[in-house]
Amino acid sequence: MKKGQLTMKRNRNGSASRSAKSSQVVHVEFAHPKAIAVAIAGTFNDWRPESTPMIALGDGRWRKELVLPPGVYEYRLVVDGEWMADPLGRETAPNPFGGLNSVLKVN
Numbered sequence: 001m002k003k004g005q006l007t008m009k010r011n012r013n014g015s016a017s018r019s020a021k022s023s024q025v026v027h028v029e030f031a032h033p034k035a036i037a038v039a040i041a042g043t044f045n046d047w048r049p050e051s052t053p054m055i056a057l058g059d060g061r062w063r064k065e066l067v068l069p070p071g072v073y074e075y076r077l078v079v080d081g082e083w084m085a086d087p088l089g090r091e092t093a094p095n096p097f098g099g100l101n102s103v104l105k106v107n
Helices: none
Strands: 025-029 038-042 055-058 060-067 071-079 080-084 090-096 100-106
Touching: 025 100, 038 060
Parallel strands: none
Antiparallel strands: 025 060, 038 071, 055 060, 071 080, 071 100, 090 100
16 A cells, blocks of 8 residues: 555544543554654544554563554554555454555444
8 A cells, every 4th residue: 555545444433532531542562673663644633644653662572652542543553664454453444545444443
Protein backbone atom coordinates (compact mmCIF):
# COMPACT_ATOMS: atom_id res chain seq x y z
CA MET A 1 0.00 0.00 0.00
CA LYS A 2 1.40 3.38 -0.98
CA LYS A 3 0.86 6.72 0.71
CA GLY A 4 -1.45 7.90 -2.07
CA GLN A 5 -3.72 4.89 -1.55
CA LEU A 6 -4.94 5.80 1.92
CA THR A 7 -8.62 5.70 1.09
CA MET A 8 -9.68 3.00 3.54
CA LYS A 9 -12.79 3.18 5.66
CA ARG A 10 -12.92 4.96 8.98
CA ASN A 11 -13.80 3.53 12.37
CA ARG A 12 -16.82 1.23 12.04
CA ASN A 13 -18.65 2.78 14.96
CA GLY A 14 -18.38 6.21 13.36
CA SER A 15 -19.82 8.27 16.19
CA ALA A 16 -17.80 6.95 19.13
CA SER A 17 -17.29 9.39 21.96
CA ARG A 18 -13.76 10.76 22.14
CA SER A 19 -13.94 11.60 25.84
CA ALA A 20 -11.05 10.55 28.05
CA LYS A 21 -13.48 8.88 30.49
CA SER A 22 -14.48 6.12 28.08
CA SER A 23 -11.10 5.70 26.40
CA GLN A 24 -8.87 2.74 27.16
CA VAL A 25 -5.13 2.19 26.95
CA VAL A 26 -4.18 -0.42 24.36
CA HIS A 27 -0.63 -1.75 23.98
CA VAL A 28 0.56 -2.88 20.57
CA GLU A 29 3.78 -4.89 20.47
CA PHE A 30 5.83 -6.10 17.51
CA ALA A 31 9.15 -7.84 17.03
CA HIS A 32 11.39 -7.67 13.98
CA PRO A 33 15.14 -8.19 14.40
CA LYS A 34 16.19 -5.87 11.56
CA ALA A 35 13.51 -3.15 11.58
CA ILE A 36 14.81 0.41 11.65
CA ALA A 37 11.44 2.22 11.89
CA VAL A 38 7.99 0.87 12.77
CA ALA A 39 4.71 2.79 12.86
CA ILE A 40 1.01 2.03 13.09
CA ALA A 41 -1.57 3.33 10.63
CA GLY A 42 -5.27 2.73 10.95
CA THR A 43 -8.78 4.04 11.28
CA PHE A 44 -7.81 5.69 14.59
CA ASN A 45 -5.25 8.01 12.92
CA ASP A 46 -6.68 8.40 9.40
CA TRP A 47 -4.15 5.86 8.05
CA ARG A 48 -1.21 8.22 8.70
CA PRO A 49 1.79 6.17 9.91
CA GLU A 50 3.86 9.29 10.55
CA SER A 51 1.46 10.26 13.34
CA THR A 52 1.93 7.03 15.34
CA PRO A 53 5.53 5.78 15.40
CA MET A 54 6.29 2.82 17.62
CA ILE A 55 8.98 3.01 20.29
CA ALA A 56 12.08 0.81 19.92
CA LEU A 57 12.70 -1.21 23.09
CA GLY A 58 15.90 -2.85 21.86
CA ASP A 59 16.61 -6.36 20.62
CA GLY A 60 14.18 -5.87 17.72
CA ARG A 61 11.20 -5.24 19.99
CA TRP A 62 8.76 -2.37 19.38
CA ARG A 63 5.82 -1.07 21.40
CA LYS A 64 3.18 1.64 21.24
CA GLU A 65 0.55 2.69 23.74
CA LEU A 66 -2.69 3.93 22.19
CA VAL A 67 -5.55 5.61 24.04
CA LEU A 68 -8.75 4.76 22.18
CA PRO A 69 -12.47 5.10 22.84
CA PRO A 70 -14.56 1.92 22.58
CA GLY A 71 -15.01 0.72 19.02
CA VAL A 72 -13.66 -1.52 16.29
CA TYR A 73 -10.54 -0.32 14.51
CA GLU A 74 -8.62 -1.58 11.51
CA TYR A 75 -4.88 -1.02 11.26
CA ARG A 76 -1.62 -2.11 9.64
CA LEU A 77 1.97 -1.90 10.74
CA VAL A 78 4.43 0.02 8.59
CA VAL A 79 7.87 -1.57 8.92
CA ASP A 80 10.64 0.35 7.15
CA GLY A 81 8.04 1.65 4.68
CA GLU A 82 6.39 -1.74 4.04
CA TRP A 83 2.74 -2.08 5.05
CA MET A 84 1.77 -5.36 6.70
CA ALA A 85 -0.88 -6.93 8.91
CA ASP A 86 0.07 -7.36 12.56
CA PRO A 87 1.42 -10.92 12.87
CA LEU A 88 0.20 -10.98 16.49
CA GLY A 89 -3.25 -9.64 15.64
CA ARG A 90 -6.13 -11.94 16.55
CA GLU A 91 -8.52 -10.84 13.83
CA THR A 92 -8.20 -9.57 10.28
CA ALA A 93 -10.48 -8.01 7.69
CA PRO A 94 -9.92 -7.79 3.93
CA ASN A 95 -8.95 -4.38 2.61
CA PRO A 96 -9.71 -2.87 -0.82
CA PHE A 97 -6.13 -3.49 -2.00
CA GLY A 98 -6.28 -7.29 -1.84
CA GLY A 99 -4.54 -7.57 1.53
CA LEU A 100 -5.60 -7.89 5.13
CA ASN A 101 -5.96 -5.30 7.86
CA SER A 102 -5.61 -6.26 11.48
CA VAL A 103 -8.68 -5.65 13.63
CA LEU A 104 -8.56 -4.21 17.13
CA LYS A 105 -11.66 -4.20 19.37
CA VAL A 106 -11.78 -1.83 22.32
CA ASN A 107 -14.61 -2.47 24.81
